[in-house]
Every structure is written in structure tokens, then in C-alpha cells.
Amino acid sequence: MVKEEIRILGIDDGPFSKDEKEVIVIGVVFRGGKFIDGVLRTYVSIDGLDATEKLSSMINSSKHKQQIKVIMLDGITLGGFNIVDVKKLYSETKIPIIVINRKVPDLKSIKKALEKNFDDFEKRWKMVLNAGKIKQMKLEKFSIYYQNIGIDDEETEEIILTSLRHAQIPEPLRVAHLIASGIVKGESNGHA
Amino acid sequence: MVKEEIRILGIDDGPFSKDEKEVIVIGVVFRGGKFIDGVLRTYVSIDGLDATEKLSSMINSSKHKQQIKVIMLDGITLGGFNIVDVKKLYSETKIPIIVINRKVPDLKSIKKALEKNFDDFEKRWKMVLNAGKIKQMKLEKFSIYYQNIGIDDEETEEIILTSLRHAQIPEPLRVAHLIASGIVKGESNGHA
Numbered sequence: 001m002v003k004e005e006i007r008i009l010g011i012d013d014g015p016f017s018k019d020e021k022e023v024i025v026i027g028v029v030f031r032g033g034k035f036i037d038g039v040l041r042t043y044v045s046i047d048g049l050d051a052t053e054k055l056s057s058m059i060n061s062s063k064h065k066q067q068i069k070v071i072m073l074d075g076i077t078l079g080g081f082n083i084v085d086v087k088k089l090y091s092e093t094k095i096p097i098i099v100i101n102r103k104v105p106d107l108k109s110i111k112k113a114l115e116k117n118f119d120d121f122e123k124r125w126k127m128v129l130n131a132g133k134i135k136q137m138k139l140e141k142f143s144i145y146y147q148n149i150g151i152d153d154e155e156t157e158e159i160i161l162t163s164l165r166h167a168q169i170p171e172p173l174r175v176a177h178l179i180a181s182g183i184v185k186g187e188s189n190g191h192a
Numbered sequence: 193m194v195k196e197e198i199r200i201l202g203i204d205d206g207p208f209s210k211d212e213k214e215v216i217v218i219g220v221v222f223r224g225g226k227f228i229d230g231v232l233r234t235y236v237s238i239d240g241l242d243a244t245e246k247l248s249s250m251i252n253s254s255k256h257k258q259q260i261k262v263i264m265l266d267g268i269t270l271g272g273f274n275i276v277d278v279k280k281l282y283s284e285t286k287i288p289i290i291v292i293n294r295k296v297p298d299l300k301s302i303k304k305a306l307e308k309n310f311d312d313f314e315k316r317w318k319m320v321l322n323a324g325k326i327k328q329m330k331l332e333k334f335s336i337y338y339q340n341i342g343i344d345d346e347e348t349e350e351i352i353l354t355s356l357r358h359a360q361i362p363e364p365l366r367v368a369h370l371i372a373s374g375i376v377k378g379e380s381n382g383h384a
Contacts (some may be wrong), residue, residue: 024375036370038374039375040378041374178230183233186232186234187230187233188230
């Protein structure tokens with residue numbers, strides 16, 4: 001059984017325009033789906049390769065580190081195609097990771113886009129594959145698609161259930177999105 | 193009776209150092225003491241005179257404006273001695289304002305500091321006085337001191353009660369502080 005107040009770190013990036021070099025990334029330490037314990041912040045380069053390293057250092061240097069039982073990501077990319085290598089992030093933080101996708105990720109299109117836009121596309125594609133198998137969790141009114149590492153499917157689904165409250169997306173990700181978009185734009189928007 | 197999910201806008205500024213010119217100010221749209229509906233952001237100059245104008249424009253341009261039933265401030269200063277003229281903010285937004293103080297504000301010391309540091313101290317002192325009478329709300333384990341405009345004491349105290357959850361400070365202010373300090377420092381601290 002998952003504790004109702006399990007500490008979840010929800011991570012999301014802010015919006016950015018093409019002429020910018022970096023984008024803000026917000027981590028929200030949430031107790032279950034209930035309330036905020038802390039806010040972390042880092043920056044990653046747009047379309048860069050530093051997302052894994054930046055997250056890992058943000059998490060490992062946090063005073064909340066010992067309490068965080070699971071990391072939640074909204075997909076595996078931050079700042080455009082700056083891909084989080086979930087396998088590496090797990091090995092560097094030792095904290096289980098759940099990647100949330102609201103639709104089935106279209107891997108074919110992702111591969112095509114990587115091939116078209118990046119000389120190092122093989123490296124990036126390998127990072128995409130490192131996130132592992134995409135699984136479907138059927139809820140009453142919608143489905144959530146997830147990938148997980150360091151944690152089994154049963155516990156993953158319990159944590160997702162605990163963290164769903166006011167939207168079709170877990171609270172820690174909903175709030176990380178509101179903060180990141182609010183900071184960048186001056187006012188948050190509702191679509192994570 | 194106050195609705196349990198009354199929309200409260202909690203406002204707090206981030207930490208800053210003396211060589212900076214501006215500081216970030218975060219507004220959190222909260223439903224009662226329960227959850228976040230949105231995040232607003234502006235900047236005010238340190239020790240400047242633009243706090244009232246910046247808040248008023250942040251609030252009046254927000255899509256949440258019609259839903260916000262009350263504004264909560266953590267004291268009346270932002271960015272050092274950039275004083276919020278509560279009377280003016282109320283007249284410009286038409287939204288009632290509650291100023292929360294965890295201790296009785298030491299008006300004598302504030303007056304002295306203003307006189308010592310600002311040529312326009314009379315103007316600033318008038319803004320301090322515009323926040324009105326400081327009232328005490330006794331709770332079981334501690335007291336909260338508040339000022340209010342556009343709303344009577346009974347309703348003010350109901351709203352404060354509704355919004356107290358995880359700390360001796362209303363949730364909208366606790367979370368605004370976590371966000372503002374997290375953004376500036378990379379990690380939030382617990383003292384609002």
C-alpha cells in the first residue's frame with residue numbers, strides 16, 4: 001500500500017520561444033496529491049543535452065532528497081528535444097521514476113524528428129528507448145500512459161491514483177506546469 | 193458563511209540581495225486552503241514605489257480576476273520598503289484585501305527606518321497608515337494579526353480560518369512564498 005502522503009517530485013518545464021537558449025524547469029515536492037512541501041528550480045538548454053545532468057544535480061542537492069520517494073515527469077523531453085535519460089537519472093539519484101503521458105507517445109514521429117534535426121540523433125534515440133515500455137492505465141473516463149523504472153507497475157498505478165485530484169494529470173505535474181508557465185508568461189495557463 | 197473553496201489570491205515576494213534592482217513577486221490563486229488554480233508573476237523594484245501599481249496591473253489583467261474574492265498580503269511591503277498602498281490597491285481592483293502579520297507590526301521602528309532612509313518618507317508613512325487598524329485574531333496555539341479593507345472582521349476571520357492548513361500562515365501565502373523563494377534560490381525555504 002502506498003502512503004497517502006508519499007512525497008512525489010513533479011517536474012515540468014516552462015514555455016519558450018525559438019530565440020531563447022534556456023528554459024526554466026520547476027520541481028514541486030508534493031505530498032501525495034495533497035499539498036506542496038517545496039519548490040525546486042533549474043534551467044536546461046533548449047534542444048540541448050543537459051536535461052538529465054541538470055535534473056540529477058537539482059535533485060541530489062535538494063534538502064528534500066531523502067523524503068522524495070518517486071520522481072514524476074510529464075513525458076521525457078524538456079526544452080524541446082532535450083531528452084531526459086530516465087535510466088541514467090535513476091542510476092544517479094536512486095529514486096524511482098514515473099513518466100506520465102496523456103497520449104500514447106508517437107515514437108515513429110519522434111524518431112523522424114530526431115533524424116531530421118540532429119546530427120547526434122542516434123544518441124538521442126537511445127535515450128528515448130531507455131525510458132522503456134509504455135504501459136496503459138485505464139481509468140473510468142480516460143487512460144494514462146506511463147513508463148516506470150525502479151518501481152513495479154502495481155505501485156506505480158497506486159501512486160498515479162493517489163496523485164490524481166483536480167485534473168486528468170497528477171497534481172505534482174499539474175502544479176509544476178502552473179508554476180513554470182506562470183513564471184515565464186506572467187500568468188499560468190491550464191494545459192500542461 | 194464563507195465558501196470553503198473561495199478563491200484567494202496570496203501574494204509574496206522572493207528573496208533578494210542588495211545589489212539587485214528588482215525582485216520577483218508571485219501571486220497564487222488558491223481555492224480556500226485547498227489547491228492551486230493559477231500562478232501570477234510580476235516584478236517590483238527594490239525599495240521602490242511601484243508595488244501598488246504592479247500588483248494592480250497584475251491582478252486587473254488576470255483571467256482569474258472575476259473569480260478572486262479576496263487578496264492576501266504577507267505584510268504591506270514587497271522588495272524591501274516598496275510599500276503596498278492597500279487603500280489604493282482596493283480602489284483600483286475592487287477586491288477586498290486582507291494583510292496578514294504573524295507578529296504585531298512595530299510601527300515605531302518602521303517609521304524610524306523610513307525617516308532614516310527615504311527623502312519621501314512622509315509619502316511612504318502615509319501608505320503604511322492607509323493599511324488601517326491592526327487587529328488580533330486569537331487561535332488555539334498562536335495569534336494572527338491582520339488588517340482588512342473592503343471586508344468586515346467576521347468574514348475576514350472566517351477566510352483566515354478556512355485558509356489555514358499546514359502552517360501558522362494561510363496556505364495561499366505559504367505557497368506563494370515557497371514558489372518565490374524556490375525560483376530565486378533554486379530551492380524554497382520554509383520561512384515566509
